[in-house]
Amino acid sequence: MKSNDTNFIERLQQQKEDALEFIVDQYLPLIKGVTHKVLSPLNNKGVIEECINDIFLSIWKNSKKFHGDTNDFKKWICAIAKYKSIDYYRREFKKIEVSSNYIDIDGEKSAEDELIIQEDRTELIKLINHLDPVERDIFIMRFFLGFKTEEIAKKLGLTKASIDNRIYRGKKKLHKKATPLTLGENGI
């Protein structure tokens, strides 16, 4: 049996390799679009290829964690693609920054971006689990998927001020949770 539009998610979750091939055929144009948008400023073809490979492998490895229909699947892999691309961008960006002593590349980088660059990501994800669902979504969209506050506000039907407010409160919560970690405890 081969994978098709209706059974590919199931087959992917059963770890059938042809399902992964199906997904590559079906979604590579989209994944390529997402990664290029984020990573093309780096001017490094190798990084884009590596990132695309990583995205598909992550989809493959984490397929069991997905719930939903084909439409949700598309959303899910777009989110993964964007998350990974930003991740690669930050990583590469950091490298560039280290190697160039003379150019001040970007003054716009926020404290949160810095934090995510420096923090061990898994630790951060653990912490984010402590937030309430709305805050959690806002955090992920803002810091992992790189959405602007306005975009998030529109999506969630909230005002920009309310988003800012929730980010502020969320950060405070995270800070409280994160403090014990710096003392060398597990914190959770």
Add this chain to the structure above:
Amino acid sequence: MKDIYELLNDIDVDVTEFEEMEVTKLEIAKVKKSLKKSMNEKKKLKGLKKNLLAASIIVCFSAATVGLTFPAYAKNIPGINDIFRYFDNDRLAFINGTNENKSNATAEKQTGLYHDYKKYSSDINMTKESNGTKITIKEAVFDGKTVSITFSIESEQDLGEQATIFSPKIDGMNGTAGTSKISKIDKNKYVGILTMSNLEDKKLDRANIKWAIDHIQIDKQTSIKGDWPFAFSVKAVDSKVQENQGSAEKNGVKVNIEEITSTPMSFTVYYNQEVSELVSNIWDGVLVDLEIKDNLGNTYSGEDNGGVGDNYNVNLSKTFGKLDGKASKLMITPHVTFIDYNSSNHASVQITNDGPKEIPLPEKPGRGKQEFKLKDIIIEIK
């Protein structure tokens, strides 16, 4: 607790925000290939890390045991002073049929793989005795990827012709493939050679080898138990890497030469094989072997180091004898064999948490085998 993938599943992303980009068929194929590669590597290495030597790695040594008992070279026993060359003669004799006289004549024209190994090897000379059996590690050479070790065994028990010893562990190598041969040279006396190659794409400066031999396998049923713990270290000989590109294609099989590494005593060719679906739908497996000549008429004999991949698309390497310094070109002829697996030539197991699980033989229409050669790949030596 949710991880990032579950969290991302909860987010309602607007897909219209993302734009598709045009992709070519080649790009799709490339992504698939590199995915397959990383998936296979992960799978294989995972199995290997459980310390079970990968049964699923296709290491294809001609299944025949070298049936030759006493080639001329070994007649100077008991003092075989170059075990490496002893096995060369053994091999050459095998290649040319088991006719002893003929093999000696050929051996002079064709230098064996191990001709210069002794010169560059480190003397180990460690002996351990247990259960009436003495094992001595004689020498070892390391080229950064492959370790070759010679040893001798003295045993009151008859080891027969098919004895094997389990491979050692080498620090920093997670996936390895190797061969060992043990050959009788006199009553109660045996010599052996073992090669082990790192399947990962990296080179080491030094091989720290831990070889805790706890049994010698005589045949499927019998073994001699004992305790012969060895630990030693070999520095890699200097090696020179030359990236060479070249390929040949025929009947749905493509062979790419990727890199040649040379050391004072040998050179190793890294290559891969790509097999089209047309072939993989019919045949159970595809083997590619390399035959190498240079522009001066030298023929090189070699030893497979095994490889990583599936039954069709595999990254492989093969080590040959010392490269003639005056040669400027290598002519590499890939020999392709399509095989039909049956119970006598193939067995494969999958390493699962509950132990090894046998994988049934594939049922594909190809029967028997089919052999052919690809066009020579010419490589300029820099």
